[in-house]
Amino acid sequence: MKKRILFLFILSIFVMSCGYKKNQVDKTNEVQQEVKKENIVGGWTSIDVDDKVKEMAAFVTESKELGSKIEKITDASSQIVSGKNYRFKLHLENGEVWNSQVYENLQNEKQVTKFEKIN
Known part of the structure; x- marks a missing residue:
């Protein structure tokens, strides 16, 4: 028992x-x-469309010599690398929409790294 x-x-x-x-x-x-x-370290983080994003969008339109003005900017995100990547959709007044990405290095030099037309 x-x-x-x-x-x-x-x-x-x-x-x-x-x-x-x-x-x-x-x-x-x-x-x-x-x-x-x-958010994952090193991954993309959604951000508000602030003055910095607007600055990057203006840089894209100047660099690519687009014939239309910016209507709005959507889907903004950033990624910290050795500098910073900014990614956003650029809606133009002529109806075109572009996926855009700009890299800004630590010396504040900018480079468009992606520019693809969506429609």
Whole structure:
């Protein structure tokens, strides 16, 4: 009888520890999913269309000698590298939309690195 009680006691401890470990794994998975929702270091981060983004958009229109003025700028994001990348959609008054990307190095020199017409 004592052996049976001892066996049941050990078995119950084992079962409870398995449940505890599963809860810890579930919590770890939840934390990992939350981290994925946050911005990744070195990844692209959504930003507001501020004066800096407008400056980059003006640089694109000057560099590419577009014949139309900027109507609006959307989908702005940035990426920190050895300098900074700016990415945005450039909507022009003539109806054209361009995916644009500008790299600005640490000396504030700019270069258009992507310029693709969407429509």
